[in-house]
Amino acid sequence: MSKEQKKRISRDGFNNLLGIFKYMWPYKASFIIGLILLIVSSSIFMVFPYVSGKLIDLASGDQDWFIDNIGTAALVLLGVLFFQSVVSFFRVVLFARVTENAMASIRVELYERLMALPITFFDKNRAGDLISRISNDVSILQNTFSTTLAELIRQFIILITGVGLIFYLTPALSVFMLATFPVIILVAIFFGRFIRKLSKQTQEELAAANVIVEETVQSIHAVKSYTSELFEIARYGKSMNQVVKTALRVANWRGAFISFIIFMLFGGIVAIMWYGAKLVQSGEMTVGDLLQFILYTTFIGASIAGLGDLFGQVARAVGAAERILEIQDETPEWEEKAAESTDLKGDISFESIEFTYPTRPEVQVLNSISLKIKKGQKAALVGHSGAGKSTIVQLLMKFYPLDKGKISIGGKSIADLDVQSLRSHIGIVPQEVILFGGTIEENIKYGKPEATHQEVVEAARKANALDFIEQFPESFETTVGERGIKLSGGQRQRIAIARAVLKDPDILILDEATSSLDAESEHLVQQALNELMKGRTTIIIAHRLATIRSVDQIYVLDQGKIVESGTHEELLAQQDGAYKSFIELQLQD
Incomplete structure (x- = not known):
């Protein structure tokens, strides 16, 4: 496959994933409110490192903040956490309501389309594969829109807000940290594409394994009559071994990516702590400022580390959306303009x-x-x-x-x-x-x-x-x-x-x-x-x-x-x- 084909498929696949949003449109009010709550809770949470740094400065005798009491600062921290917890609860409930209803709509519409398709479609597609699309692939989308999407948005908010705050609050350390970003981003893009390809292959191989189960269960009398149980067990086992092999390959690459990110991030944090300690020692920044920076950097690092896995999950959802919309794009045999007949009693x-x-x-x-x-x-x-x-x-x-x-x-x-x-x-x-x-x-x-x-x-x-x-x-x-x-x-x-x-x-x-x-x-x-x-x-x-x-x-x-x-x-x-x-x-x- 050429590079041009890969790019086209990737772009089309992403458009397919966006096309799934039409099923959420009837529940847009709940989705928008949930999205607002997600943005608010993620943004408010970014106050936590700032208040934590001020708390340390208050303990050190640096009282240049409008709160001059350690207890009050601690209560502010607890208030931030409590507010974020309450908002997160309602956000999760709203997203679940939207996703469950939308995925049910997809399943119903997908089943309706299957029932409307001509016999030629079923001649070309195996029953197990079709069942896999209406069950496994929709479940992947369900997980993506209920959990992965919200987490992806949250991590982006933390990443963007965190980078903005550290540049504003501690510009010297921020420039020092910036040296690690380009490498991490390039590696994330490369691994995301590669893992997407392998993830789709895993889905297809799992569908093929489901086909074997479907066929043997439907034809169990023939299997028993020909004493082919061991043959079918071996055939299914071979298919599942291929699924495991590909899935483990995906896991290995994903693990390598996460390990690389962790090493880069925490290695960078060690370097930043060393450089920050020198700035504290020279009086150019306070201990609270250093704590703020380290917490923000940790949040940013965790977001980047999580993005690799989240992109992998989104890639699986793209593959699932492609397989679902392939069925939706099929032409049904029910003709809208064909004439109806009250009786067919002629020659x-x-x-x-x-x-x-x-x-x-x-x-x-x-x-x-x-x-x-x-x-x-x-x-x-x-x-x-x-x-x-x-x-x-x-x-x-x-x-x-x-x-x-x-x-x-x-x-x-x-x-x-x-x-x-x-x-x-x-x-x-x-x-x-x-x-x-x-x-x-x-x-x-x-x-x-x-x-x-x-x-x-x-x-x-x-x-x-x-x-x-x-x-x-x-x-x-x-x-x-x-x-x-x-x-x-x-x-x-x-x-x-x-x-x-x-x-x-x-x-x-x-x-x-x-x-x-x-x-x-x-x-x-x-x-x-x-x-x-x-x-x-x-x-x-x-x-x-x-x-x-x-x-x-x-x-x-x-x-x-x-x-x-x-x-x-x-x-x-x-x-x-x-x-x-x-x-x-x-x-x-």
Whole structure:
């Protein structure tokens, strides 16, 4: 990467961090008051070294100050500390209020944007990495805006005020001290850039490690089935070792920076004390003036030493802001101006469709696909795995943009329809049913959240699910477990069918809905599907003969093309036909 690129990325990254402030705007009053309190408390605290020096001068008999009593001077010091403590309390509370609300807004908006993004985005990004952005990266920003930002401002106030006061009060010693500043500042700038780069690398490697955890937890049955626990443990351990290695490298460089700063500062303080002692000895300054200078110098030195670590934390926040705003900058699939549809009960037409997946542009998945499914018909898509059957369904639901061609329903191009309106009229019963970790009723109502309990019961009855649901002690309030793990395959399928019944879609898609079931479960599920398909335009993806023989039209796909179409009897009558070969092969199995 060139220097120009680094500068541009650094500047853009900082602008991204500033962009996070828009989430604090609704709470600007609290933030501004907190900022004022921060400035006031930090400024008042700088009186402490001055009063401390005067206290020593009073003890030494030098009474050129408006307070001539040691006790009164001590009370002034305690008053300064008490005032600063009270102000700091309110400042911390106000900043916490602003930050907690702002970070909650970021998380909600980030989640909203994730939900609005197209399938292509999720094809390109791993789930663990996305979860890391909404959790770890926002937490980094939360820490930065609640603690680091305030500390950074405080240290700058101490640094600037302290330098101004020592030049005003003790100019001779100040010039002597100034010799160490340029070196420290240059080193701080260099280390800040270097640590920022390493910190972002640590975040990315931690996100990669989280991806492994996400994948293994989601696919725990596969991991257990293949006895891959040790392999996954080793894979995660290797990833975490890389995280630790990079994090320790960051810590080493940060430690080296802080050690250098400490040596430079305290070495400078020793030199200043030596030179100040000579000035006291010669009568050019008082002991109180020397104490003032040493305290101010200590405050300034501590501020500079802290700035290196604070800049490192800000650098991590810049990286987090970049990763968060990358998602915010993605284009959602919810079109604002697309037309909504009250119903989609017309013929479904695919005209000369060509398609390649955005993540695999070199593979032609569909090639000049044209088909028509009349309103109320049942059509089956048949073919070997990878022929393009599921892709046709995904395109109908606008999961992906077409390369060429047109899909229309009732004469309306789906390209002109609002994506949510379109999908609200389509129901799907997939092969792999995904249930959410709530109750059975909550899962059925997922297709229609406003449904009444009686509607849910009726949908379950039509789906042949009522009998087994009522056998549970808690009936519809039974918790299904994560991804429906407490239910059998057939039970999950019937819950999915009940969900589709309740949604009452115009178009129904059955994607291998009975292929993984035993004979008894398949019989019950098929009865429920027959009830569900009545009066609806239905697209069936299936291999089993029992499922496809009774449909109105069968389309046979091979390598992304429709090679045959017709009824079951018509296709069987074709000698050496693809469908006939497909059925004969199945009967042999």
